[in-house]
Amino acid sequence: MDRRHLSLLMFSGDYDKALAAFILANSACEMDMSVTMFFAFWGLTMLRDPGKMSLEDKSLYEKMFSVMTPDGAGQLPLSNMNMAGIGKGMLLKMMKDNEAPALVDFVESARHKGVDFKACRLSMEIMGLRPEELLPEVRVVDAREYLEDAMQADIQLFI
Amino acid sequence: MDRRHLSLLMFSGDYDKALAAFILANSACEMDMSVTMFFAFWGLTMLRDPGKMSLEDKSLYEKMFSVMTPDGAGQLPLSNMNMAGIGKGMLLKMMKDNEAPALVDFVESARHKGVDFKACRLSMEIMGLRPEELLPEVRVVDAREYLEDAMQADIQLFI
Amino acid sequence: MDRRHLSLLMFSGDYDKALAAFILANSACEMDMSVTMFFAFWGLTMLRDPGKMSLEDKSLYEKMFSVMTPDGAGQLPLSNMNMAGIGKGMLLKMMKDNEAPALVDFVESARHKGVDFKACRLSMEIMGLRPEELLPEVRVVDAREYLEDAMQADIQLFI
Numbered sequence: 401m402d403r404r405h406l407s408l409l410m411f412s413g414d415y416d417k418a419l420a421a422f423i424l425a426n427s428a429c430e431m432d433m434s435v436t437m438f439f440a441f442w443g444l445t446m447l448r449d450p451g452k453m454s455l456e457d458k459s460l461y462e463k464m465f466s467v468m469t470p471d472g473a474g475q476l477p478l479s480n481m482n483m484a485g486i487g488k489g490m491l492l493k494m495m496k497d498n499e500a501p502a503l504v505d506f507v508e509s510a511r512h513k514g515v516d517f518k519a520c521r522l523s524m525e526i527m528g529l530r531p532e533e534l535l536p537e538v539r540v541v542d543a544r545e546y547l548e549d550a551m552q553a554d555i556q557l558f559i
Numbered sequence: 560m561d562r563r564h565l566s567l568l569m570f571s572g573d574y575d576k577a578l579a580a581f582i583l584a585n586s587a588c589e590m591d592m593s594v595t596m597f598f599a600f601w602g603l604t605m606l607r608d609p610g611k612m613s614l615e616d617k618s619l620y621e622k623m624f625s626v627m628t629p630d631g632a633g634q635l636p637l638s639n640m641n642m643a644g645i646g647k648g649m650l651l652k653m654m655k656d657n658e659a660p661a662l663v664d665f666v667e668s669a670r671h672k673g674v675d676f677k678a679c680r681l682s683m684e685i686m687g688l689r690p691e692e693l694l695p696e697v698r699v700v701d702a703r704e705y706l707e708d709a710m711q712a713d714i715q716l717f718i
Numbered sequence: 719m720d721r722r723h724l725s726l727l728m729f730s731g732d733y734d735k736a737l738a739a740f741i742l743a744n745s746a747c748e749m750d751m752s753v754t755m756f757f758a759f760w761g762l763t764m765l766r767d768p769g770k771m772s773l774e775d776k777s778l779y780e781k782m783f784s785v786m787t788p789d790g791a792g793q794l795p796l797s798n799m800n801m802a803g804i805g806k807g808m809l810l811k812m813m814k815d816n817e818a819p820a821l822v823d824f825v826e827s828a829r830h831k832g833v834d835f836k837a838c839r840l841s842m843e844i845m846g847l848r849p850e851e852l853l854p855e856v857r858v859v860d861a862r863e864y865l866e867d868a869m870q871a872d873i874q875l876f877i
Contacts, residue, residue: 413639427865461653490782498843522659556874601734684816709872717875
């Protein structure tokens with residue numbers, strides 16, 4: 401491929417890490433790089449389409465998991481448990497004061513710019529997530545497809 | 560080298576991150592890639608051979624460290640402190656329901672497939688770990704050797 | 719560029735992760751690699767010059783943030799919330815027993831070896847940090863400049 405390529409493995413389900421990743425993804429698109437984001441484990445929670453949670457055909461554990469984990473990008477918690485006094489509300493207030501877009505805006509922007517969203521098949525099976533619960537453009541692939549894409553990338557990060 | 564190469568720096572000692580890393584390592588081997596895993600800090604705890612903990616010739620702090628840290632891959636905790644309601648037991652149950660192998664199975668599989676295990680010398684000195692307490696095929700190397708290997712890799716990740 | 723290049727994205731503000739990163743940065747310099755460290759979000763706290771905190775011209779949230787976050791590399795907390803019994807004091811004691819340099823020594827060494835320090839402009843704006851509060855050689859750049867540098871690197875890590 402001729403365009404420079406960025407590959408992000410989104411393992412974490414934290415608001416601040418997701419924000420950093422989507423800022424990189426959007427900046428890369430603006431530089432005409434192609435971008436793949438591969439979501440696994442907790443990272444999958446930010447791909448959930450808030451209106452589409454389903455509890456049908458799920459085991460008890462899968463139902464508990466569906467209800468207890470974040471229901472889309474807006475609901476993610478902060479990564480930093482050390483800074484006990486700094487809540488997500490404070491971060492959001494500081495972002496608003498500086499007119500920085502929120503995570504959901506960066507996600508929307510990345511969708512419009514054509515970032516390639518992939519979800520890890522094994523993680524989805526373990527967590528009992530169904531493809532129809534995710535944003536519609538997400539493709540479910542296995543680790544092999546992640547590796548094949550990442551080895552073509554100019555930058556690969558595990559976030 | 561002609562084969563594609565994957566380099567993983569295993570810093571974290573969390574069960575879920577280790578699971579993601581070993582899934583990648585095994586998938587890469589199946590694609591005929593060569594794989595190096597370099598374990599530092601908390602990552603070293605998953606290389607411990609459960610039957611071989613030694614308290615001989617250790618300082619008080621090193622003894623405390625030996626006893627308080629996980630005794631091999633099966634004992635690692637979850638990374639996600641935010642999802643308070645989701646314990647490791649629940650994740651293991653969901654994995655079992657979906658017939659996914661456990662972490663120890665992925666580690667065994669990676670050993671049999673010839674993944675190159677390296678341990679960070681400085682981390683081992685600080686933590687008071689002895690080479691004979693680790694899985695037998697682990698080689699103890701310094702950061703320079705990690706860097707020389709990683710710069711030949713097609714994919715490098717810090718996990 | 720002819721020299722091999724290492725690019726580290728410093729997102730985390732944890733003592734142990736910073737230690738790992740600065741050990742890599744120093745080792746790379748000793749191998750005659752060029753090294754760029756791009757600090758974003760919590761990573762910015764380790765670039766603060768302890769004597770230069772300013773509360774002037776800051777909003778209430780920015781002032782709270784300045785006071786509650788670490789005031790330079792020496793003040794960072796540990797990443798590992800799982801190992802409740804192992805405090806930072808214990809890690810520092812074990813490092814001292816083994817005559818390992820502390821994080822501030824590794825940072826000083828990296829400065830003298832010419833590691834290129836960059837700070838993320840958007841993160842600084844959100845957190846209300848002023849360039850004059852950071853170590854003097856730090857340059858404030860945007861995500862695009864990080865990506866341009868990282869795509870030239872032989873090794874890129876998100877820490």
